Every structure is written in C-alpha cells, then in structure tokens.
C-alpha cells in the first residue's frame with residue numbers, strides 16, 4: 299500500500315466519522331487529501347455520468363430512428379396497397395361497363411372514394427404498430443392532437459358540408475370515428491405531412507419553417523433564392539403580407555397520408571390504348587378471364603385519376619435535394635408519400651444530484667442545433683423520416699410513370715425511404731406541436747403588434763426576434779453583396795436514408 303493511499307484512507311475516515319480531534323501534525327495533509335478526494339470523486343462522477351449519458355442518448359437515437367423509419371415505410375406501404383386496389387377497381391369498373399352494368403360501376407366508384415380514406419388510415423394504424431414494435435410508445439401530446447382533430451372533423455367539417463363536401467355519404471362521421479379509434483390506441487408516430495383541409499397552400503414566409511431555419515443558421519443563400527427583395531426592403535412587421543386565409547379544400551383525399559387522387563367524369567383517357575393496358579394488367583393480375591371491350595373507351599364514367607406532379611417539380615427553388623437528372627423518368631412523380639415524426643424521452647435514470655452536468659452533456663451530444671432546445675424538456679430525441687411507394691407501368695418496351703395513363707392503374711411494387719425534404723408537404727410539420735402553436739397562436743398576435751406579440755420561450759419567435767434586428771439583416775445583405783458568394787444550387791442525390799433531425 300502506497301503512503302498516499304494510506305493518507306486517503308485516513309482522510310476518508312476523518313470525514314466520514316466526523317472526527318474533530320485531528321492530530322495537529324496531520325491536519326494540513328489530511329485537509330489537502332480530502333480536497334483531492336472530493337476532486338477525484340467529482341471527476342469520477344462526471345466520467346460515469348458522461349459514459350452513461352452518451353450511451354443513453356446514442357441508444358435512444360438508434361431507437362427513434364428505427365421507429366421513425368419503420369413507421370414511414372409502413373404508412374407508404376399502405377399507400378401503395380391502396381393505390382393498387384383503386385387501380386384494380388378501375389379495371390373491374392371497365393369490365394362492368396363492358397357488360398353494360400352501370401350500377402356495379404357506380405358501386406365501385408363509391409368503394410374507391412372510401413378507399414381514399416380507409417387505405418391511408420390503415421397505414422396510420424400500421425405506422426403506430428411499427429413505432430411501438432421499435433419501443434417508441436404513445437406520445438400523449440400526439441394522441442391529444444389526433445383526438446382533437448377527430449372532434450373537429452365531426453363538428454366543424456360535418457357542420458359545414460358546403461365548405462367541406464363529403465366525398466361519399468356519411469364520410470365525416472366515419473372518418474372521425476376511424477381517427478378517434480386510432481387515437482384511442484395511442485399515437486406514437488405523428489403523421490407529419492398531414493394536410494388539413496383548413497391548411498393554406500400559400501407560400502407565406504412566416505408559415506415556412508425553412509425561413510426560421512435560414513435565420514437560425516445564417517443561411518443567406520435561402521434568402522438569395524427565395525426573395526432577396528424582402529431581405530433588402532424589410533423594415534418592420536407591417537412589411538409582411540397578411541397571413542393567408544385557409545383555402546377551400548379538396549376533400550377527396552384523406553388529410554393523413556392522402557393519395558393525391560381525384561375522381562373525374564369523362565370518357566376513358568387514352569382510349570383504346572388504355573383499354574389494351576387494362577386488359578394486360580387484368581390478365582397478369584388474374585382479375586378476370588373476360589376481356590374489356592374497346593367500346594368502354596367511348597363511355598362516360600367516373601374514374602379515379604391522379605392529381606400528381608413530377609417529383610423534380612416539387613423544388614420551390616434550387617434547394618431540392620434530388621436533382622432531376624438523378625430521378626429515373628418512371629419514378630419522377632410526387633403525390634403520395636408519408637412523413638413521420640417520432641419523439642422519445644431518455645430514461646430518467648440520471649442521478650438527480652447532477653442537474654448542472656446533465657444539460658451540458660445533452661447539449662454536447664453530436665446532433666442538430668434544435669436538440670439543444672429540447673434539452674430543457676429532458677433531452678427529447680426527435681426523428682422525422684419519409685417514405686414513398688415506388689412502381690411503374692410498362693408501355694410495351696419502356697417503363698413509364700404510374701400516372702402515365704391519367705387513371706389509376708395497379709403499378710406499385712415497392713416502398714423506400716426518401717429524404718424528408720423531397721417528400722410532399724415536408725415543411726408542414728403537422729406533429730411539430732411547437733410549430734403549430736407558433737403558427738396558430740403566436741403569429742396572429744405578432745401580425746397585430748409586432749415584436750411585443752412574440753413569445754420568449756418559443757424557438758420560432760426567437761428567430762423572428764433575430765430577424766427584426768436591422769443589423770442582422772444587414773449582415774446578410776453585405777454577405778450577398780460579395781459577388782463570390784457560394785449560392786449555387788446544392789449538389790446531392792437521393793439518400794439511402796430518409797430521416798433527418800431538421801426542424802427539431
């Protein structure tokens with residue numbers, strides 16, 4: 299045993315036993331040793347907490363990422379299944395029309411209208427299960443949010459069927475019931491690209507999360523691409539155009555994981571060529587041995603078709619993460635995809651004795667800036683992921699987009715994760731509850747009274763406060779006045795991994 303260790307023991311004994319009768323000769327040494335011991339204990343504690351905390355945070359990240367990815371894939375899979383079913387029903391409808399059975403054709407249209415809701419909601423249910431299988435459990439705030447929306451559908455939507463026309467008889471009570479049923483089992487995976495019928499399609503900066511992130515990240519290129527004039531001419535809050543009123547809604551698609559379809563009454567688009575394609579799919583999928591007659595091409599009927607766009611056209615400016623050239627033509631479509639948000643709390647096993655160390659550790663973990671903000675809420679880890687059904691039709695020799703024939707045909711074979719920024723409605727943040735509070739509660743006040751209406755503890759309000767500072771904006775103007783600024787379209791391709799911490 300070394301002399302120093304002996305003195306450790308002696309000092310320890312003195313401290314523990316509270317001995318006051320310390321021999322005068324050993325007092326100084328014992329005091330120094332005691333300070334050393336306390337230092338060593340603190341260092342040891344910091345190391346233990348550090349290892350434990352880093353382990354916990356890393357483990358938690360893996361768990362939330364797996365849960366988010368699995369939930370997004372489950373939702374997108376059901377979008378693909380629903381689209382294939384609606385496509386099969388278009389073929390069966392053509393067969394009915396071939397036989398002159400218009401009553402059956404009308405019934406099929408009704409089933410298709412229901413599938414536009416039931417299919418995505420089964421996807422919502424499946425995504426909850428996928429998240430829970432990965433040990434991310436029901437989030438009380440998410441659950442409350444979905445319950446509140448189910449109530450809104452039953453009251454607000456159902457009460458004003460002029461503004462929110464039912465896609466089929468009894469739709470709103472049925473839809474509300476399904477939402478409430480899913481909420482009743484607890485919402486773990488928030489459907490983040492949910493598009494409420496009351497949401498606006500306006501691209502007002504104050505309603506774009508990208509604006510706040512550009513302010514927070516000093517991303518002057520965002521301003522360069524989205525409106526340099528606003529950066530240069532902004533004086534105060536009265537500069538903003540008024541917040542847009544909600545758009546009259548297209549109520550044919552489910553708000554959650556909508557399929558982007560529309561019923562349209564017309565003769566068959568594509569005529570005889572579409573009939574030939576349907577006959578081939580009918581045989582391949584063993585739907586019937588009867589042949590669809592070419593006369594169907596001339597019959598007026600209600601078909602379910604696509605209201606999709608090209609994937610590369612999603613880009614609002616030059617900040618789209620997928621370059622058009624990198625998307626194969628048959629996959630260059632956008633209209634049905636799923637964005638999921640999951641949150642998980644670290645297990646609260648950290649010793650309460652280290653309140654000053656804990657936030658430091660969480661802040662120092664390698665992740666996006668917004669994790670810092672959530673440290674106050676106990677180190678919540680958030681993950682958003684996006685997935686999309688993939689498929690194509692073959693036009694004899696070449697592959698074409700699933701919507702190449704305008705009407706829905708069974709075309710989907712696969713589902714894959716995509717970058718969140720390349721998903722439709724990725725900027726909505728329907729389950730980013732801080733964001734919804736900001737847009738619904740804080741912005742109207744700000745538009746009335748400027749900075750006085752901002753909330754100090756809201757991250758988005760904090761960015762607005764920064765934006766209001768003329769010196770902040772001048773910094774960007776100066777930066778962009780340098781003609782060597784690097785605001786060129788970003789390179790990048792379709793990532794293998796679809797998730798992100800963006801906007802947390």
Ligand SMILES: [Zn+2]
Nearest residue numbers: 736740756759
């Ligand atoms: Zn706010």
